[in-house]
Amino acid sequence: YFPFAPNPTRVRLYLAEKEESGLRIPMELRLVDFRKGEQNAAEHLRRNRFGSVPVLEVPGGPTLTESLTIIEYLEELHPEPSMLGGDADDRARTRQCERIAETRVLNAGARWVHASNSPLGAPPSPPIAEASWETLATGLRFFEDLFADGRRFVRGDRATVADCTLAAGLNFARFGGLDLAQHAPALRRWDETYRARACVQPVLGG
Numbered sequence: 001y002f003p004f005a006p007n008p009t010r011v012r013l014y015l016a017e018k019e020e021s022g023l024r025i026p027m028e029l030r031l032v033d034f035r036k037g038e039q040n041a042a043e044h045l046r047r048n049r050f051g052s053v054p055v056l057e058v059p060g061g062p063t064l065t066e067s068l069t070i071i072e073y074l075e076e077l078h079p080e081p082s083m084l085g086g087d088a089d090d091r092a093r094t095r096q097c098e099r100i101a102e103t104r105v106l107n108a109g110a111r112w113v114h115a116s117n118s119p120l121g122a123p124p125s126p127p128i129a130e131a132s133w134e135t136l137a138t139g140l141r142f143f144e145d146l147f148a149d150g151r152r153f154v155r156g157d158r159a160t161v162a163d164c165t166l167a168a169g170l171n172f173a174r175f176g177g178l179d180l181a182q183h184a185p186a187l188r189r190w191d192e193t194y195r196a197r198a199c200v201q202p203v204l205g206g
Contacts, residue, residue: 001035001053004175006106008054009170010161012203014071014083017159019051020164020199021081026072034120055195065131071161083161085114090155097146097154106169108132113176118138135174137183144184167194171204 001008015025032038032053039051047055048065056064056073063072075084085091112132115125143166145150146154154162169190170178180188 001029001033002039002174004166005034005053006110006172007052009171009203010106010164011054011056011067012166013200014074014161015029015165016199016203017083017164018074018078018081020159020197023078023081025078042069043164068098068161071164071192078084083159085155085160094155094160098160098165099168100139100142101154101166104142106165106172108139109169109173109176109178110136112136113172116176119175123152124194139169140180140184140187143190144187147186147190150186151190152191163194167191167204171195 001012003009012029015027018025038044039053044055045051047057048061050065052065054065054070056070058064058073071083075082076176081154085094109132114120114122115129115132117124138181143154151157153159154166170180170187180191188200194200
């Protein structure tokens with residue numbers, strides 16, 4: 001993992017939420033320091049040819065390299081308490097919200113940050129930043145409408161994978177100067193409440 005990188009952050013939030021619900025999944029965390037270029041080191045490329053994170057090293061098996069794949073793999077091994085929902089309708093709506101959070105907040109926000117104020121020193125690209133912001137804004141509006149009813153989590157009264165992805169995306173978007181107070185006050189309320197929870201503070205703080 002690398003601190004603040006949104007994709008490993010959502011996996012770490014998933015683990016934190018699982019533990020908060022009563023199930024601790026033992027996991028050894030290994031830092032890959034992107035500031036030092038460790039993602040391009042031979043050791044890491046043996047784990048993941050693309051040089052990205054997160055990577056899950058499975059004892060006796062091949063590595064897994066996509067964040068949602070890792071979450072779903074762990075969820076298959078440890079289905080209770082569920083982070084995907086209960087019945088078919090609940091699970092489908094949870095996955096739908098998670099997908100919107102991924103494509104329109106986490107991914108769009110990451111592109112916007114790296115094109116405007118990259119913490120890794122990528123050169124600014126105003127056209128990419130503008131296009132990415134337009135996509136990000138649609139995601140913010142979606143979740144602003146969702147949280148307008150004062151719900152505690154994306155799907156109501158319990159945390160799901162959708163909360164993990166949304167929180168990870170917003171956390172990274174702060175590098176670009178995202179101001180939720182201006183663009184999405186209801187979402188800001190959720191974000192502040194979610195980040196204040198003791199179980200996620202160690203993840204979102206670094």
